[in-house]
Amino acid sequence: AIWMTQSPSLLSASTGDRVTISCRMSQGISSYLAWYQQKPGKAPELLIYAASTLQSGVPSRFSGSGSGTDFTLTISCLQSEDFATYYCQQYYSFPFTFGPGTKVDIK
């Protein structure tokens, strides 16, 4: 199975900050990567798929980049509603796997 690391595991930031979360794969996955946002007590929500395609309805301050083994989620101007945990997921190889998560909290 493909495993992944996310860094940082915890990110303290302020509203208006530009934040970047990294996801690194144990092997190449082309662009078969998704990013999800999860708030406490809620289901994950898809933000980005195919590494860089913004899901319909997701604000444009979210963006994704990368291919192969290294991927990045960027929030250009952090809003109060963006404080949450973010997960990457690969769907290139069976079984599908998720990263351990990055919690973005208030500085």
Place this chain on the structure above:
Amino acid sequence: QLQLQESGPGLVKPSETLSLTCTVSGGSISSSSYYWGWIRQPPGKGLEWIGSIYYSGSTYYNPSLKSRVTISVDTSKNQFSLKLSSVTAADTAVYYCARHEGDFWTAFDIWGQGTMVTVSS
């Protein structure tokens, strides 16, 4: 607007079988090209994909759970179901059903709200 809703017992005894159903509303589970999946999340931990099914009955299971998992579909009821046998405390988790945004090799774009299942005697 497509919605998914999980249902089933919130408490299961060790060694018994966990059974959950996901009801799809606002659209047909038989729509071409979509797979439907189950994902779980132990309290305070990350996400684990359990398996996925197509309306035809074609399934993919996580090898780590394959010996204990059965996913089935009932198109007449617009539902798909999860059975996990021989459960232990390690199976305590929030269980989510979700739709793949296309064929099997795609992300999950619509999720149910999740249902907490506790394994305890």
